[in-house]
Amino acid sequence: MERISISQLFMLTLVFQIGTSVIFGFSSAAGSDAWLSTLICTVIGTCLIILYLILMRLQPGLTLVEWFPAQFGQWIGVPLAWFYMLHFLYNAGRTLGDIKDLIPTTILPGTPNWVIIGVFMIAISYALYSGIEVLARLAELILPVILVLFLIEIVLIFSSDIIDIKHLQPVLGEGWGRIWKAVWPNGIQQSFVETLEFAMIWTLVIDQKRIIKPTLLATVLYGMLLAAFDALAVLTFGEGTFSTSTYPLYRLVKVISVADFLENLDALGILYFVGTAFFKVSLQLYGVIRGVQLLLYLRDSRVLVMPISMIVFILGLTISRSTSEHWYSIKNLGYMGLIWWIIIPFLLLIVACIRRKFSNKSMVRSGF
Numbered sequence: 001m002e003r004i005s006i007s008q009l010f011m012l013t014l015v016f017q018i019g020t021s022v023i024f025g026f027s028s029a030a031g032s033d034a035w036l037s038t039l040i041c042t043v044i045g046t047c048l049i050i051l052y053l054i055l056m057r058l059q060p061g062l063t064l065v066e067w068f069p070a071q072f073g074q075w076i077g078v079p080l081a082w083f084y085m086l087h088f089l090y091n092a093g094r095t096l097g098d099i100k101d102l103i104p105t106t107i108l109p110g111t112p113n114w115v116i117i118g119v120f121m122i123a124i125s126y127a128l129y130s131g132i133e134v135l136a137r138l139a140e141l142i143l144p145v146i147l148v149l150f151l152i153e154i155v156l157i158f159s160s161d162i163i164d165i166k167h168l169q170p171v172l173g174e175g176w177g178r179i180w181k182a183v184w185p186n187g188i189q190q191s192f193v194e195t196l197e198f199a200m201i202w203t204l205v206i207d208q209k210r211i212i213k214p215t216l217l218a219t220v221l222y223g224m225l226l227a228a229f230d231a232l233a234v235l236t237f238g239e240g241t242f243s244t245s246t247y248p249l250y251r252l253v254k255v256i257s258v259a260d261f262l263e264n265l266d267a268l269g270i271l272y273f274v275g276t277a278f279f280k281v282s283l284q285l286y287g288v289i290r291g292v293q294l295l296l297y298l299r300d301s302r303v304l305v306m307p308i309s310m311i312v313f314i315l316g317l318t319i320s321r322s323t324s325e326h327w328y329s330i331k332n333l334g335y336m337g338l339i340w341w342i343i344i345p346f347l348l349l350i351v352a353c354i355r356r357k358f359s360n361k362s363m364v365r366s367g368f
Helices: 006-018 028-058 064-072 074-105 113-130 132-159 177-183 193-200 212-237 239-244 248-254 266-296 301-318 323-332 334-365
Strands: none
Touching: 006 132, 006 193, 006 212, 006 266, 028 177, 028 193, 028 212, 028 239, 028 334, 064 074, 064 193, 064 266, 064 334, 074 113, 074 193, 074 266, 074 301, 074 334, 113 132, 113 266, 113 301, 132 212, 132 248, 132 266, 193 212, 193 266, 193 334, 212 239, 212 248, 248 266, 266 301
């Protein structure tokens, strides 16, 4: 069985959560208070991830697809497990849709969508065939580079003399209404609750007792990083441009200009976008492949790599016809997402606690 270390879990969690958020304007609906909205999302998202971690501790050694049959029984649990695998597959297709929309409109105009997604999926399929250990070692190599690029971008932005502190003022100028609108329900569903997908990976960590700390640390670091970039985007563009731009954090890289020499660095933004998106789709599909393997009682998961990769390739191509349609579908699915990210896990927690309590009483009565 493949195994990963605690440090590798931290890096995989962080790069997964960053995903495609480094390009899109997270909480842009909150305008100049987007950074505050992101911090609130981080607090709520961290609480939900703690819920998932509690479920893991209550069911040691079991993956997400095994939680449901263990607590709800086969008739309810197995269909629920399949539902989550299909939803994770949809999420991977949606991430591919982000790539399909961004790259042809930025650095590769005129390139057919199927070529872009096809090349991307070939690399992902090879990574999936290699296994989670290879993905983890790759994250150890690439994540530090991405974080250094983030740091360089921040330094260059401050060096470009394009920051205006007045753009952040006044804080809470329009009250808490629009901030909460950006937080609930879509804000907390951007990578935070998607960490539930790691319930398919947590059982592979060498030291099971130390999973909680790196997972929560990665979540807090991601939230702070995203809040910093939102604040930088508002400081640079102002509320109007930030709220209406489709790719404000990508545009942030394009406006860098130091001494009329260091400029046109948009390839930098695309570089770390592609890198983090690669890991996000790979980990989403790894969870799907492992889940289907367990549900079908297959001995080797590699036989599923190609068929599942083909399915998500088709999903990525057909999930939306335009960027506006893509964003519209995400917003419309907001409240539906609360069912599988929050309501069902809460019900699972209640059932698991009740069953655990009755199990303990039975053991006491039996004299154990």
